[in-house]
Amino acid sequence: MTGKPKERTGRRRAFQLVGLGLILFGCFIRVLDPYPVRMTRMIYFDLLQRISPRDYNPDLPVRVVDIDEQSLANWGQWPWPRTLLAQMVKNLGEYGAASIAFDMLFVEPDRFSPARLLKDPSLAGVVSVDHQASKLDNDVLFALEVANWPVVLGAAARQSGDGRAITPHAGIIEIGEAPTAGLVSVPHWTPPAPPLDRSAAGIGGVNVSPLGGMGIIRRVPVLWGGPDGALPGLGIEALRVALGEPVIIAEGTPDEAGIMLAVEIGEFRLPTTENGEIWVRYRRDNPDLYLSADEIMQEPDNPALRAEIEGRIILVGTSAAGLFDMHQTALGESVPGVSIHAQILEQILTGEMMSRSDVTAALELLSFVTLGIVVTAVMARFGAVASFVAGGASAAVVLAISWLAFQNQLILFDVTFPLMGGMANFGLLAGYLFISTEREKRVIRQIFSHYVAPEILDEMEGAGHQLQLGGETQEITVMFSDIRGFTPLSESVSATDLVTLLNQLFSQIGDQILLERGTIDKFIGDAVMAFWNAPLPVEDHPRRAAQAALLMRQALVGFNASDVMKGQPPIALATGCATGRACVGNIGSKRRFNYTVIGDVVNVAARIEQSCRHVDYDILVSCSVYEKTRQDMAMLEAGFVDLKGRTDLEPVFVLVGDRTMLNTPAFQRLEATHKVLIEAIRDRKPSDQIEMICEDCIAQARQIEPGLLNFYGALSGRAADFRSDFQSSQLIFSHHDREPTPTA
Structure with missing residues (x-):
């Protein structure tokens, strides 16, 4: 237990x-944290934003001046002369822009400057200007205008190391252990062409992703690491200039170098990743954010434009298809890069800063x-x-x-x-x-297969039978088989050897029961009980039970000849079969029960098996089995027997063989002679006549089934079993015709 x-x-x-x-x-x-895990996490964060994107607030002081298709159509292809850009800066400044940030590069001198045009060999002798005009430089004019207003110019990351160093205009104050040491690194910067780099109020990085980065823009560095020190991003620098702040504070940890916690610009605090990035809290792209550059280039003093520009941070960029500045957001939209800078400024101003810390990652792991x-x-x-x-x-x-x-x-x-x-x-x-x-x-x-046939197991599994207490009444065929002479056998061998012998014997006869789709109920000492037509229906179950009894008889012959029986007297079996209605199901307690049968047919089968000694034959079947199998099995009437516990006598039959034997001329002659013998006994013929007929049966049986010799030898002493006063009422069939008698 x-x-x-x-x-x-x-x-x-x-x-x-x-x-x-x-x-x-x-x-x-x-x-x-391999790539598939990281990407799955990012996709989930994108999904969160798509379900609940940020709302657009038109009152926020951020606008984008868009060099759109209309602007290019009216003012010429890009790049424009710096004189046009100077006019744009002047107009924006006069409209009251808090800061003006260009999300574009001015790396090379303006090719439209008169001084450069005169030096172009291809234009020599074609272009002529007076002496004063030849000294005009559009970059100088642009720089002079830039110096008059809060303008931020852009610098871009590059791989090559050629060119000049860049000097950030924002002071960086570091709090903690070198927080800028772990910033997203840029190999080299492409600064604005002189003298623009000296006249601008600020310089910021225009990149929205690390060099070579592609795909969805989810995080953008607010501070970049570079060969000349930390450089703020374009939007952050535009905010600093608009606020008039001279410095940006980089907050790190006091005990670990290269870890950025936050960036502070005036009253604004931006939580960052450890390498100085912020998560972009996106909204749907909104056309109200954009002002066409074409409108800005018109004459000033437009009240509607002034209302849109005054006191606001103005970002200048382009959405024109040919200028290739489009990026994909977490919302699945493609927007100009300048729009991403604008959205960063918006979320800073509203305080809608997404965050993700090591504590959050630890909670995820937890x-x-x-x-x-x-x-x-x-x-x-x-x-x-x-x-x-x-x-x-x-x-x-x-x-x-x-x-x-x-x-x-x-x-x-x-x-x-x-x-x-x-x-x-x-x-x-x-x-x-x-x-x-x-x-x-x-x-x-495997264990249960010792009790029921494998095909029945398959059907039970397929039908999904549940084991529970209770049962149902149905017709079944029950078999009892007992070892004859078990007591002398148990006295001649040790208990261990006896168990081994019984196990091997029951294995062989049990296999025959399972072969005929029977269910082994239990082994009772030296006896076995089995039944057919449960737990699943079995067609012609009386015939299968009778066939199993014959197979057990054959298996016993081989067992008696095996090594385990050397020196031992042969074992004989007594088998009884009966068909009738019984209750079949799980019977017992709620914790322990057995699948078994209860009913009168069980007692009948057990008593018929006990009657084998009286009849002196190894296999007896009841009248019900005979009725249902008489067309398939070779059987002979064995008279009426008195079953213990029952008032009425029970007609029984000896099982001689299967259908093959039934159809042999030898058995048919024996069956006819047997009927004559039984009639002679019932008609009380002279004993010598009965003996003569009995001898004739014995002679015929010798060639058919040797076990019948003992049966006929004991028949003369069992005359009363065939002369019962109840036999006429007990027999409900004709012994002269193999066709079953119809019943109501």
Whole structure:
């Protein structure tokens, strides 16, 4: 009794160890954070923003001057002469722009400057200007205008090291242990051409992703690391200039170098990643953000334009298709790069800054571990279905926490790894449970196959039979088979040898029962009980039971000739079969029950088996079996027997052979002679006449079934069994015709 609980505990512990191993392996994968894990996390963060994007607020002091297709059509192809850009700066300044940031590069001198045109060999002798005009330089004119207003020019990252160094205009104050040491690094910058770099109020990086970066723009550095020190991004520098702040504060950790926590510009604090990036909180692109450069280039004093520009940060960029400055956002839109800078400024001004810290990552890992423990613990105790429900409920809680954290605090809490990791753990554990269950199922099937035929097992599994207390009444055929002379045999061998002998004997005769789709109910000492037509229907079950009895007789011959029976007297079996209605089902207590049968037919079969000694034949069947198998089995009437516990006498029949024997001329002659013998006994013919007929039967039986010799030898002493006063009422069939008599 204690072995099974210990075995179950051991299996459960092994299962829990497997679950723990999977959890530890998942933690290892999360720490490594391979590309598929990172990308899945990013896609989930994109999904959060797509479900709940930021709203556009037209009152925010940020606008974009767009060099659009209309502007190019009216003012010429790009690049424009710097004189036009100077006019644009002047107009924006007079409209009251708080700062003007160009999301474009002025790397080369203006090719439209008169001084450069005169030096062009291809234009020599074609272009002529007076002496004063020959000294005009558009870059100088542009620089003079830039110096009059709060203008921020852009610098771009590059791979080559040629060119001049760049001097940031913003002072960087570092708090902590060298926080700028871990910034996203730029190999080299492409600064504005002189004298523009000296006249601008600020210089910022125009890049929205690291050099060579492609795809969706999710994070943008607010500070870039470069060979000449930290350089702010274009939008951040535009904000600094608009606020009139001389410095940007970079906040890091006091005990670890190269870790950025936040950037402060005036009253604004921007939480960053450890390498100085911020997560962009996107909104849908809105045309109200843009002002056409064509309108700006017109004459000033436009009240509507002044209302849009005055006191606002103005970013100058382009959406023209041929200028290739389009990027994809987390919302799935393609927008100009200048729009991303504008959206960064908007979220800074509104304080809608998304954040994700090491604490958040640790909580994600804790969520994964918790889900893994829930799945493992519940599955180990209650199975896969309960584990799926519990894991699903836990996953829903984690998903709700992630959504609420994003909606209320703009915290990016990743649920993909906890959920997908939990699903992977569930799948692997369910697979492990399935394999172990299948292994146990095979063991149980192997054990149960000793009781029912394999094909019946297949049908039971396919039909999904459930084991529960109770039963149903139906027609079955019951067999009892007992070893004759068991007591002398048990006295001649040791108990161990006797068990070995019985096991081998029952294995051989049990196989014959299963072969004929029978169900072995139990082994009772030296006897076996079996039944047919349950737990699943078995066609012609009386015939199959009779056939199994014949096969058992054949198997016994081989067993008596085997090595295990050397030196032992041959074993004989007494077998009785009966067909009738009985209650079939699981009978016992709620904790322990047996699948068995209860009914009068069970007692009849048992008593018929006991009558084999009286009849002196090894296989007897009831009248009901005879009725249902008389067309398929070779049987002979054996008279009426008194069954213990029953008032009425029971007609029985000896089972001689199967259909093959039934159709042989030899058996048909014996059957006819046997009928004559029985009629002579019933008609009380002279004993010498009966003896003569009996001798004739014995002579014929010798060639058919030697076991009949003892049967006929004892027949003369059993004359009363054939002369019963009840026999006319008991027999409901004709012994002269093999066709069954119709019944109501």
